[in-house]
């Protein structure tokens with residue numbers, strides 16, 4: 001097995017890269033998805049978030065009001081840390097359980113937006129960083145996801161810098177080109193990962 005940590009700034013293209021790696025046969029463990037599952041209705045994670053943040057972050061249908069919670073935590077670092085203290089241990093446990101189900105020669109890719117921020121780079125055999133300039137992250141968040149420029153900037157500000165991510169990278173995937181160029185680069189990286197499992 002080769003254990004890969006995949007990271008990149010918000011809207012850099014991690015999910016797109018994960019999907020391409022999964023097409024090639026990698027097992028993908030998606031931390032953003034797990035971070036949703038651990039606060040689904042009925043979980044102890046949701047109960048813990050409500051105890052910390054109050055009923056203002058509960059939507060009428062009983063699910064977490066992610067927009068309301070995002071507005072709180074991306075405006076206040078101490079509140080963000082409080083949320084992370086609830087979510088991150090649960091995400092790590094869920095990710096470890098998924099990895100335990102993978103077979104011998106698997107390429108297991110952990111897609112972790114905050115890999116650098118949470119000091120996890122050393123936990124992986126290989127670190128892959130999806131890289132775009134901040135201006136491109138902002139363009140995608142505002143243009144493709146309809147966020148305000150201020151909200152988009154707040155998310156970037158809550159994360160490590162591009163340089164901090166690049167400093168821990170074994171492979172860098174530049175995602176400033178089109179999807180065809182991205183696919184070609186992901187194929188190269190996949191082949192390098194596969195060569196490690198064959199060695």
Ligand SMILES: CC(C)(COP(=O)(O)OP(=O)(O)OC[C@H]1O[C@@H](n2cnc3c(N)ncnc32)[C@H](O)[C@@H]1O)[C@@H](O)C(=O)NCCC(=O)NCCS
Pocket residue numbers: 009010011031032035066067069070073080083084087088091112113114155158159
């Ligand atoms: C605040 C929340 C409810 C906002 O939800 P929303 O649906 O708007 O965003 P989503 O979860 O899809 O995250 C989108 C992106 O925002 C960025 N982001 C999310 N949480 C954080 C954080 N704590 N710090 C910095 N960036 C973050 C990441 O790049 C992520 O890929 C949610 O992001 C959350 O629960 N965050 C805390 C858990 C966490 O740290 N998740 C990130 C990886 S485990």
Ligand SMILES: Nc1ncnc2c1ncn2[C@@H]1O[C@H](COP(=O)(O)OP(=O)(O)OP(=O)(O)O)[C@@H](O)[C@H]1O
Pocket residue numbers: 008009010011012013014015016017032113140144175176177178179182
């Ligand atoms: N090379 C590209 N050209 C044009 N659009 C792209 C490219 N790569 C990704 N995108 C688009 O940019 C947006 C962000 O990509 P994606 O969701 O893969 O990023 P992410 O890093 O997973 O985001 P998040 O940090 O929010 O989880 C998506 O709408 C995606 O379709």
